[in-house]
Amino acid sequence: MIIREAKINNSIKRLDIMQNKLSTDINPDILKIIQAHFSNLEELELQEEIAIHGQLLQLKHGETLMDYGGFIKLVPLVVKGVIKIIREDENGNEIFLYFIQGGESCTMSFSCCIQNKRSEIRAEVEDDAIIIGIPVQHVDAWMSKYQSWKNFIMSSYDARINELIYAIDSIAFSKMDERLINYLEDKSHALDTKTIHTTHQNIAHDLNASREAVSRLLKKLEKEGTVKLGRNKIELL
């Protein structure tokens, strides 16, 4: 598989500054990927359009895909890997919102690009990822042209809104324990492993909580037998 490497400035790749590809050829790699990972996108014509206009991008852990205030020129379809979506306040307090993984797309980017608004969130690569970037003008145009594209976007909204509602009430009712469990399960599922390699400090940062609180809750979970703890390591049982 041929993967086009985009230029990297200080290891940051931003969708709002990437250039569109000037080509009318169908990229056979993209076509295969779409058929294998995005089977919901049924119309062959749509698949071919994605293969013509999409750009295959490889992203490494820690890169920033999208940042606050940025305009978006490409909407990412995540083929492989995991993208972490984060919200941040004026003081730099970050709060983890959700992960995007293979077969999914970034819902926030739809609303941003369709209404040409600036990003309200930050997207970071959590696990090395491969994405197909769709230039925004097509995202909009395909909505009325292809039923399955519209459905894809709508169900993406639906899934995300449900997640956000859950996130809101666990934050509003300060259910730290639930948030932690949810975070661990989410991460385990996204990275497809039972063993999570991270520190209590990092988790605390994502959940906007104190390290001690996370440590204590994890300790409690260990006593209950739901996890096994190690240095830089949490095993889900």
Added chain:
DNA sequence: ACATTAAGTGATT
């Protein structure tokens, strides 16, 4: 062996 970083604990607010 020593320094650094991660994690555990109790007390206080």
Added chain:
DNA sequence: AATCACTTAATGT
């Protein structure tokens, strides 16, 4: 649940 102060444990040099 946050913060502080401190201890203990693991890991790197």
